[in-house]
Amino acid sequence: MLELINVQKNYGRNPILDIPHLRLDPGIFWLQGPNGAGKTTLLRIIAGILPFKGDIRLLGCSIRKDAVGYRRQVAWADAEPLYPGFLTGAELLSFYRNILHPEPVQVDRLCSALGIGPWLGTRAAGWSSGMTKKISLLLALLGRPALVALDEPFITLDEPGAIALATLIADYRHEFGTSFLLSSHQDIALPDLQTMKIVDCYIRLMV
Amino acid sequence: MRTTADILNKIIVKTWYHEQAGFFLVLFLVLFGAVSPGMQLAYHYSLILGMLKSPLFMALVALAWLGYAAKVASFVDRILMGPEYLFLGELLRLRRRRLYGCFLAVQAWLLFPVWGYALVIAGVAWHQKTPLFAVVVPLYVMLLIGLGAAGYGYRLRHPDIKAGAIPARNGRFMPYWSILARYLLVEGKWMLIGIKLFSCMALYGMLRTQTRDDYDLRLPYFVYSLALFGHGLLLYRCRALETTKILWYRALPVPLFRRFIQIAFFCGLLLLPEMLTLGWLTPDPIRITDSCMFIFSGYSVLLWLYSLLLATSMPMDDYLKLCLVLFGILYVGVLGSFLILLSGLFLLTALVLFKRGY
Numbered sequence: 001m002l003e004l005i006n007v008q009k010n011y012g013r014n015p016i017l018d019i020p021h022l023r024l025d026p027g028i029f030w031l032q033g034p035n036g037a038g039k040t041t042l043l044r045i046i047a048g049i050l051p052f053k054g055d056i057r058l059l060g061c062s063i064r065k066d067a068v069g070y071r072r073q074v075a076w077a078d079a080e081p082l083y084p085g086f087l088t089g090a091e092l093l094s095f096y097r098n099i100l101h102p103e104p105v106q107v108d109r110l111c112s113a114l115g116i117g118p119w120l121g122t123r124a125a126g127w128s129s130g131m132t133k134k135i136s137l138l139l140a141l142l143g144r145p146a147l148v149a150l151d152e153p154f155i156t157l158d159e160p161g162a163i164a165l166a167t168l169i170a171d172y173r174h175e176f177g178t179s180f181l182l183s184s185h186q187d188i189a190l191p192d193l194q195t196m197k198i199v200d201c202y203i204r205l206m207v
Numbered sequence: 208m209r210t211t212a213d214i215l216n217k218i219i220v221k222t223w224y225h226e227q228a229g230f231f232l233v234l235f236l237v238l239f240g241a242v243s244p245g246m247q248l249a250y251h252y253s254l255i256l257g258m259l260k261s262p263l264f265m266a267l268v269a270l271a272w273l274g275y276a277a278k279v280a281s282f283v284d285r286i287l288m289g290p291e292y293l294f295l296g297e298l299l300r301l302r303r304r305r306l307y308g309c310f311l312a313v314q315a316w317l318l319f320p321v322w323g324y325a326l327v328i329a330g331v332a333w334h335q336k337t338p339l340f341a342v343v344v345p346l347y348v349m350l351l352i353g354l355g356a357a358g359y360g361y362r363l364r365h366p367d368i369k370a371g372a373i374p375a376r377n378g379r380f381m382p383y384w385s386i387l388a389r390y391l392l393v394e395g396k397w398m399l400i401g402i403k404l405f406s407c408m409a410l411y412g413m414l415r416t417q418t419r420d421d422y423d424l425r426l427p428y429f430v431y432s433l434a435l436f437g438h439g440l441l442l443y444r445c446r447a448l449e450t451t452k453i454l455w456y457r458a459l460p461v462p463l464f465r466r467f468i469q470i471a472f473f474c475g476l477l478l479l480p481e482m483l484t485l486g487w488l489t490p491d492p493i494r495i496t497d498s499c500m501f502i503f504s505g506y507s508v509l510l511w512l513y514s515l516l517l518a519t520s521m522p523m524d525d526y527l528k529l530c531l532v533l534f535g536i537l538y539v540g541v542l543g544s545f546l547i548l549l550s551g552l553f554l555l556t557a558l559v560l561f562k563r564g565y
Contacts, residue, residue: 082451086389099459
């Protein structure tokens with residue numbers, strides 16, 4: 001499903017990632033590594049946000065050759081998402097809808113599961129970090145992406161929110177065959193979870 | 208206390224003068240670049256006499272100072288409410304009077320250009336035996352400093368009072384350019400207003416004096432290019448927003464052309480007041496071809512600057528230096544009558560840079 005070919009990323013002269021080749025089959029992956037190992041960088045590279053050397057293919061679609069087609073299949077939510085304070089949740093949702101064209105039923109389902117309906121009419125400046133996180137997760141789960149990259153998805157979520165997210169991940173995997181790449185320092189309880197570790201700029205799949 | 212003052216100086220005062228380097232350069236050129244060095248004293252003396260004799264002129268100066276204070280307040284507000292400066296909330300542990308003292312010092316440094324000139328005005332007023340102005344002018348500036356400092360303390364104690372000034376468009380279609388435009392209107396409005404006022408008034412004032420017999424666009428274009436320099440700062444702020452609070456847009460499947468159209472429209476919108484001003488002055492006193500050249504060169508430069516920032520991230524210092532060099536090149540283009548050629552080149556390279564940055 002996901003193939004990383006000669007992916008390299010440096011910050012200045014410091015190499016952060018150097019992955020000659022990595023192939024992941026569909027599934028749910030837990031990306032581990034100490035602070036500064038490059039988890040966030042890797043997720044941003046896979047999401048098409050950060051420039052890098054090499055190539056990434058998702059279901060055969062190369063980010064180099066068809067950037068839009070690639071991005072159509074991948075979704076991403078940041079560890080500490082930020083939005084302009086003057087935008088409301090409804091405006092953000094409308095912006096995403098205009099690009100991703102999700103089914104209205106899906107939007108209702110996500111709003112209801114994450115419990116953010118009443119907050120959609122309010123501006124981002126007034127949201128708590130937990131609410132901002134929920135909005136970012138809602139936006140990342142819109143449409144039918146083949147892969148969803150979530151950076152620290154459980155931090156700042158309250159307990160019902162964390163349970164709802166875990167349920168949504170399992171449901172998406174079961175219903176749509178969506179794959180997930182999650183980075184987290186907290187324990188994750190999800191079925192068929194596969195673990196990966198970033199060690200010395202390289203990714204190792206843990207058996 | 209000393210450490211607190213040092214930290215506030217570093218975070219607020221230094222950042223302010225650093226960020227506004229372009230604005231102060233323009234201000235300096237306007238105030239001190241108009242006459243030869245030997246005539247500076249006489250020029251400013253006569254300017255101040257004009258203020259003392261005409262209450263309307265003095266009122267305009269007071270209004271400009273108020274505008275500057277509002278611009279400063281907007282900047283400090285951005286700092287105090289910025290997520291990276293949340294630790295400044297710790298200042299609330301200080302006694303109110305002490306906190307006020309800290310902000311008073313900060314505000315005095317920020318308004319240094321205002322009270323510096325106000326003191327000179329008060330001195331001249333005293334010398335000219337107009338004691339009312341000698342008292343009122345310093346009092347007015349002290350009020351600006353005192354109220355500003357009190358406002359910062361209030362803002363720190365009430366972080367939740369600000370609501371967006373632009374009405375929300377819940378559920379309706381929202382194009383990407385509108386996010387950038389709203390950002391400038393909400394969080395950079397004073398900078399935007401200042402640049403637009405300077406740009407349009409300078410264009411109007413300089414072009415109005417052109418006659419058929421004495422038609423020379425070199426000086427108007429020089430001033431116009433200074434205004435474009437200010438627009439470069441607006442674009443820098445927009446890119447800073449894109450790399451922080453609109454980072455998610457880059458992960459969305461937006462085709463290159465669609466994104467380019469959004470930015471091309473935004474740059475056009477940014478230059479709209481100048482286009483209207485030039486349109487108003489066309490065909491007399493400015494010829495239609497020259498008017499189009501002003502618009503085309505301004506637009507291509509804005510697009511080039513945005514594309515450059517998209518293709519490569521650079522610190523503000525380097526960006527400002529590059530902008531200065533760029534406007535120097537444009538001015539050479541005016542002197543050598545090849546501005547159209549240069550502008551076309553900028554437009555083409557903007558397309559290449561945009562594609563690369565995308």
